[in-house]
Amino acid sequence: MLNGTRIIEIEGLGPGPFAAMLLADLGADVITIHRKDQAAVPGMPEQSVLDRGKRSIDLDLKDPADLSVAKRLVASADALIEGFRPGVMEKLGLGPDTCHALNPKLIYGRMTGWGQDSPLSDTAGHDLNYIALSGALWYASQADQPPQTPATLVGDIGGGAMYLVAGILAGLLNAHKTGQGTIVDAAIYDGSAHMMNLLMSMGQTGNLSDTRGQSLLDGPHWSGTYTCADGGFVTVQCLESKFYALFLQKMGLADDPDFQQQYQSDAWPALTKRLSRMFARKPRDHWTAMFEGSDACVAPVLTPSEAQAHPMNTARQTWQNPDDTLQAAAAPRFSTTYWHPKPSPKRGEHKQEILDELNAITPPASSSG
Numbered sequence: 575m576l577n578g579t580r581i582i583e584i585e586g587l588g589p590g591p592f593a594a595m596l597l598a599d600l601g602a603d604v605i606t607i608h609r610k611d612q613a614a615v616p617g618m619p620e621q622s623v624l625d626r627g628k629r630s631i632d633l634d635l636k637d638p639a640d641l642s643v644a645k646r647l648v649a650s651a652d653a654l655i656e657g658f659r660p661g662v663m664e665k666l667g668l669g670p671d672t673c674h675a676l677n678p679k680l681i682y683g684r685m686t687g688w689g690q691d692s693p694l695s696d697t698a699g700h701d702l703n704y705i706a707l708s709g710a711l712w713y714a715s716q717a718d719q720p721p722q723t724p725a726t727l728v729g730d731i732g733g734g735a736m737y738l739v740a741g742i743l744a745g746l747l748n749a750h751k752t753g754q755g756t757i758v759d760a761a762i763y764d765g766s767a768h769m770m771n772l773l774m775s776m777g778q779t780g781n782l783s784d785t786r787g788q789s790l791l792d793g794p795h796w797s798g799t800y801t802c803a804d805g806g807f808v809t810v811q812c813l814e815s816k817f818y819a820l821f822l823q824k825m826g827l828a829d830d831p832d833f834q835q836q837y838q839s840d841a842w843p844a845l846t847k848r849l850s851r852m853f854a855r856k857p858r859d860h861w862t863a864m865f866e867g868s869d870a871c872v873a874p875v876l877t878p879s880e881a882q883a884h885p886m887n888t889a890r891q892t893w894q895n896p897d898d899t900l901q902a903a904a905a906p907r908f909s910t911t912y913w914h915p916k917p918s919p920k921r922g923e924h925k926q927e928i929l930d931e932l933n934a935i936t937p938p939a940s941s942s943g
Contacts, residue, residue, distance in 0.1 A: 711724075794836075802853055
């Protein structure tokens, strides 16, 4: 879908590379400027799944000659992604004003935790901090427990990378119509708060409370995860009454008076304990087989490797293992295109190829800078 679109990514961590990977999955020509003469960023492998489908050029942006190459890449691009603290790109000589002077149509994507302009803009933070302050962490466990640290999906990916991609795509559409570029200020704090609007909409009908354990999706016995006899887990979330009735039927509780008041919040803790004891009597596979294919809204909790072996994945091929590296296929899917896994490049692998392309467009200036 994005064939013919060029994205320049300045090497970073987490949500920036993920956003660039998603754009590459959609067909964009993503060129990552990796750091020169360095190993991979700490915590990241030499060849990361997040670099799949991209091309790599290694540059030292503090070197005038390499900075000149970076500017030529910017001039050839439709969008740029960077994830430094505010002001760092300006110090490197690649701030928005400089880049827009080179390329007025450029969509300049900035990925941060706290935003470009806020009281915390220059303060360090990570996924958990951003979603804690935005309110997105509040409902992330049972009422009598501290909010649980989720995988870095709610903040870095959901509130960060996905909003950066949405902003870049919107900017590209607008630039196509107007010829005018823009700056995308994607803050994980903002995006994770924005995702809360689904829950906030429930508050209008009295189904959302600031008191943890009292809302429809964080307190009921029919919305949670249970431990099984073998240490596995199953999830239950039969929100609608017809699905709840089917759940009770399969659990042998259809005639139990304690379970008849589905939405009576003061009964939820006791009913959760009863279900916990029931699920703990049998292994996960027992419950999986019992509820398989039903509308009771019960599903086992699988590891990624188990998910790959599940019949759902056999049909969808969502989890794949190219080059012995387990990874999820591109999403969403389109009726007119099919995604094929592409390898992750070695650092600097495409440097000469990219330089040759730039030289074909415009020869380098006689002086560096």
